[in-house]
Amino acid sequence: MEPLCYLNGKIIPLTDARIGILDLGVLRGFGVYDGLTSFSGDPFRFDDHWERFQTSANSLGLVIPHTKEEVRSAMRAIIAHNAPGKRANLRMVLTGGTAEKGIEHVLGRETLFITAEAAVPLPAALYERGGSLIRHEHQRFMPEIKTTNYLTAVMLQKKRADAVANEILYTSGNRVLECATSNVCIVKNGVIATPDADILKGITRKVILELASGAYPIQERVILIGELLAADEVFITGSFKDILPIVSVEGKTIGSGVPGPVTRDLTKRFETYARQAS
Amino acid sequence: MEPLCYLNGKIIPLTDARIGILDLGVLRGFGVYDGLTSFSGDPFRFDDHWERFQTSANSLGLVIPHTKEEVRSAMRAIIAHNAPGKRANLRMVLTGGTAEKGIEHVLGRETLFITAEAAVPLPAALYERGGSLIRHEHQRFMPEIKTTNYLTAVMLQKKRADAVANEILYTSGNRVLECATSNVCIVKNGVIATPDADILKGITRKVILELASGAYPIQERVILIGELLAADEVFITGSFKDILPIVSVEGKTIGSGVPGPVTRDLTKRFETYARQAS
Structure with missing residues (x-):
């Protein structure tokens, strides 16, 4: 079963989830990250993670292009598909999107993606x-x-x-x-x-x-x-x-x-x- | 005319040049960069840039997956196509490639890409x-x-x-x-x-x-x-x-x-x- 992920508002197969090479996230390491876990389908302490993610984004002048509820729903959906009934780990990344002049961030171009996978806990x-x-x-x-x-x-x-x-x-x-x-x-x-x-x-x-x-x-x-x-x-x-x-x-x-x-x-x-x- | 770029050994249209969202370059900001210019089709002081790029890569434990001559040829080819007869600027990025366990670099997975565009000089x-x-x-x-x-x-x-x-x-x-x-x-x-x-x-x-x-x-x-x-x-x-x-x-x-x-x-x-x- 092919894993799904969330990329810029859409739930798509992980293998299709790719970003342009001129994205500031890869060209200039310009992005913010969060890691969340889910014990049974819902991201644990989502409100805290969202608040921190917003703070991180604000510090870099990035705007999250989707609402809190959209993101939470996307997380639930990809957990349900990728790790049904299992503990899951999620990664969420927001980047500056396509660079202007190779180094400038233009508001509104942000890239947001979320992955989920069944957790492989330490022994x-x-x-x-x-x-x-x-x-x-x-x-x-x-x-x-x-x-x-x-x-x-x-x-x-x-x-x-x-x-x-x-x-x-x-x-x-x-x-x-x-x-x-x-x-x-x-x-x-x-x-x-x-x-x-x-x-x-x-x-x-x-x-x-x-x-x-x-x-x-x-x-x-x-x-x-x-x-x-x-x-x-x-x-x-x-x-x-x-x-x-x-x-x-x-x-x-x-x-x-x-x-x-x-x-x-x-x-x-x-x-x-x-x-x-x- | 659609610009070309070089990605992992192939010259392809820039709009098709995308990397996976689990690439360490975007997920963990793990990569090295170089910027070169070309006055008339050939990258200026290529030997110096190559040496520096290799040093940068070595410092991060990255291995450049293509030879110096392959890279120079790729640069000439994309300059000739994207900015024929013009001064051109090139960007070259090497990342750790697809992450293992979300954070580990596995040798041999490196991503290398090069872009070229007609230079837009300062006034x-x-x-x-x-x-x-x-x-x-x-x-x-x-x-x-x-x-x-x-x-x-x-x-x-x-x-x-x-x-x-x-x-x-x-x-x-x-x-x-x-x-x-x-x-x-x-x-x-x-x-x-x-x-x-x-x-x-x-x-x-x-x-x-x-x-x-x-x-x-x-x-x-x-x-x-x-x-x-x-x-x-x-x-x-x-x-x-x-x-x-x-x-x-x-x-x-x-x-x-x-x-x-x-x-x-x-x-x-x-x-x-x-x-x-x-």
Whole structure:
């Protein structure tokens, strides 16, 4: 069965979904991105993703050429076709469309597309025993905005795979920032702490902080690398991986080397919430 | 007459030249770029551009899927068709091709395309009276590499146009770096000086320094903003604009406010050289 996607207002076969080579998205890397998940046919926390996507678009002077309801309906339709009854991952991209004079964006030419595919989750055993990070000194350009600029992330995938690591932790000086495609949290003495600046604030991060609120003290603040390495627990959050416990960073063991009680509790809370929200 | 382009080894109509939406070039902004000009059918200083393009590709772990001679022949063919007997501008892009798992580059999937169009030069009067720059605090990511990451440059085009300026000067702290799509040189007391680090070293910049060599003292070094504003002459260089005299930066007049003798001499030398090289 041929997968479908959404391109500029139409649902079409993915193999037919192509954009012109003069599109600013490819010629000049000028676009914004969002990744969403769906537990049972509906995009999870769609309102939050839409708001963030709009903010990203506005920052670049891009206008989304379709309404929120059109986009949500398109997502439901392509999920129903591509991954019926399954968990699905969605990617949404808005670019400047065909370049004027090779570099100028003309309002109204924007390209919008959405893909959906059955999720291929990380192995269950990885969630049980915990994953690992490699570290890279890097702060994303316009970090609060989710642009399509993932140069560093793409370049480091081989290094990550060679290290048999699950994510790349970006640090700046002695500060912990975020991972290439997820956020990071630490737990120390029962307190959850996570960076608050120079990062892309993920939707899963937001949900976890909501679910933790009241049950645990939460600190959104600068996190030093030393704190992360000395934490009782570390976990990362993202739409395509939920909560992944981290037990090793650059070869150094975190806490007792197994997923800790706070991470496990938050995972249960998230699973319950996701089931109810679906 | 329908323009042609080159895409993955084939010369095809530009309107048919499309890439898949899962190409890393659009999904993740993962690609490298080069811009070339042709005075009479052959790409100018092709060897230099090819070497730079290869260096850029290598830096990202990309492999150019066609040989130097194939690419040069393709350029000649599309110039001959799209802009016969005219000056032409070429753009060449290499991307990671179809993403694996949404973010991984797989060797051998690279996308390569080349466009050519009749050049639409800046007005002759602008070269006679001199142009202007606006300033923006920015250092390009991996500045020695010509990636497709032109987010800042695209975003600032409207501001540039509103200011009736010709280019955007990037500065970092009190250092002059480069312009969005060109290099910058200053002239003081007959000495030509140009930044040597944290910039993309343009091919036109290289040619100008060759042509100036022996005739003028040349300094490749850190240039402070104060030096630029106090210079006798300022000019910018690029494949699509050759040498453009600059007589105003952020509203401040440079030198006597008209193109100076060194800039005019280098322009003549460049025109002679370009005629001979064609």
